[in-house]
Amino acid sequence: MVHDADALDPEVMQRFAAETRLSETSFVLAPERGGHYRHRIFMPTHEIPFAGHPSLGAAVAVARERGKRSVTYVQETLVGDQPIDVEVDGERARASMLQEPPAFGDVLDPEVVLGALGLEASEADPVLPVQLVSTGVWQVIAPVRDASVLGRVFPDHGAIGQVLAPAQALILYVVHVDAAAGTATARGFAGSTAVGEDPATGSAVGPLQALVAERLGVAALEVVQGVELGRRSVLRTTVEGDRIRVGGDAVVVVDGHVHLDT
16 A cells, blocks of 8 residues: 555556555545545456555544544545545454446356356356446456365456456455355455455455345345465455445554666
């Protein structure tokens, strides 16, 4: 997360994001629409209009920089303005955000979508469809019938890219939902090897919650992701009115300064 990025042009932001090789890199700028700050987000390959975990992390970083322990920010992104609640306790924090109202797109062929992950169509969830859903950016939500399926995923990023491309979706989010327990386990894959697998995808867990609420009436989930990468994350979601709240814990790993070679 880069503070005070107003002087950086998009090319520099993109080069910096490629250098970090993180799933996303955040840049905080002065607001333009009356919010508390503007947030631009770059993957190693391109800028994206919205993302969940970068938004939560950026809000925590802004709160720490401004000396706030409990605060609500309105961040400005390319898709709109999102309220984010932050509680800071030293180098640890908790944050949650209201994402954009859900939008439901096409139901997709599980043979094509799961095939891009090396899986069979028969492994699709019998109740929840494979579907495009957005709470700020389109995601392909691909529910499977058993949690063990997640350990057998063999992603073809070229094929994943072809699945994502028609709707300019960001991630193919393969997930097993235990509706009775209100829990889910997930993995998230981008359409390029430069990004690969994402250990935590807040912008996909919001659409997942929207889909589960729409189809099953389940209004809250605890989602575990990133286990296979050795970077376990826990994401919590709830339905609030016409929006989805997504949150979790954050911890500071590195503080530092960036010096540009001019």
